[in-house]
Amino acid sequence: MPLTLTINTDAWRSHQRSLLADVPGLVPVLKGNGYGFGLDLLAREATALGVGSISVGIAQEVAAVRAGGWTGDVVVLNPWRPFDDAATALLDDPGVIATISRADDLRAVAAEHPTARVIVEIETAMHRHGLDPRNLTAEDFGELTFEGWAVHLPSSGLLVEARRLAATGVSVRPAPVWVSHLSVADYAQFAREFDARMRVGTRLWLGDKAAYHTTATVLDVHPVKRGQELGYHSVKAPKEGHLVIVSGGTAHGVAMAAPTPQRSLRQRGVTAAQGVLDALGRSLSPFTIGGRKRAFAEPPHMHSSMVFVPGATPPAQVGDVVPVTTRMTTVTPDEVRFS
CATH class of the missing domain: 3.20.20.10 (Alanine racemase)
Structure with missing residues (x-):
């Protein structure tokens, strides 16, 4: 996993x-x-x-x-x-x-x-x-x-x-x-x-960024109702959806980022928008599920992360492999494979 x-x-x-x-x-x-x-x-x-x-x-x-x-x-x-x-x-x-x-x-x-x-x-x-x-x-x-x-x-x-x-x-x-x-x-x-x-x-x-990519494994998928408490911190689900538990957490360097210069209005806008999401407890994760990056349900755990995906239909199956955007100078993958 x-x-x-x-x-x-x-x-x-x-x-x-x-x-x-x-x-x-x-x-x-x-x-x-x-x-x-x-x-x-x-x-x-x-x-x-x-x-x-x-x-x-x-x-x-x-x-x-x-x-x-x-x-x-x-x-x-x-x-x-x-x-x-x-x-x-x-x-x-x-x-x-x-x-x-x-x-x-x-x-x-x-x-x-x-x-x-x-x-x-x-x-x-x-x-x-x-x-x-x-x-x-x-x-x-x-x-x-x-x-x-x-x-x-x-x-x-x-x-x-x-x-x-x-x-x-x-x-x-x-x-x-x-x-x-x-x-x-x-x-x-x-x-x-x-x-x-x-x-x-x-x-x-x-x-050559096209020469390598990082993926995570779906470990569990759980349906949740709006307002249902979840995670270590008992946060409430913002709406009906699913919790997707994926491999990759703080031990791997997932979601770690370094400060970057805010040289343009667009960069400042992205930073401000992320700050609003963080304040609402909806930090965007690096995991792509169903074609979109999804929000963390709560801060990443040591070896896995809980990601919230809205909707009544399960967005993934246990064992699925999903893309994850990683900062290569901080990530420590479990496995390195040559293809």
Whole structure:
């Protein structure tokens, strides 16, 4: 009775290989929940792509990708901090490349772990991590193996900023530039000017949305009358209809969402409308039953959800499979199937 992610094998892998051909120096990103596919599965896919290095989000993910069969270099994207014991333990691992984003940290690693391999992150318009390379001296690097500069751009990567920051870095110390979020065309131009690598996660694994889909299984169907109490919280049914119990709940990341910028009137209107539904206890679920997304009867449970469908006719049968819209960076399916 699982929440299932089904992958169209040929289409999914064809997209990966097409992007790899368009992006020389591509570095797959494997982090978090493995973009919904799992880190072990993506480690096997990265191995099949034949790339020389991958990136993970945090030090604790290195073991997970290696358990999945990855034997090449691993770049840890989260910058090293002196209080991160897991990251510190990997500084002497010859297959791991640490990211450094502060001058004090660079000097500390050079002094205490002189054999470490490091990438130094340059501060971009994101202002999340990074430093100004012009504030570094040759002595700051010590005997470290310097693998290059990292330029982590906003999601709408700007070629002009990437070029400016990369030029600043290589003027201080020549090395490869590891960049993110450039378009294929912009990266091609960037790579003509610099020894370039491009980290790619979302576009690589989730770029062909038609190549994968998530489904839930109908576990139970119960008729209810208007005003009838239901669920853990004894909410009242708004009208006659059916409760459809489907696989997929909070343990799977179902219905989880991150805040998004409200850049247009339409987006603001959708948010306002959802707020009204939430206030009425009728939050829209990600489950499609009878051709429409239906409202939650109450908040999702750990491994299942209760969905309300109005009408006297049963909308589904136990064992039916129904589509479910999932946020791939938060979902953890019970099963991943290749078709």
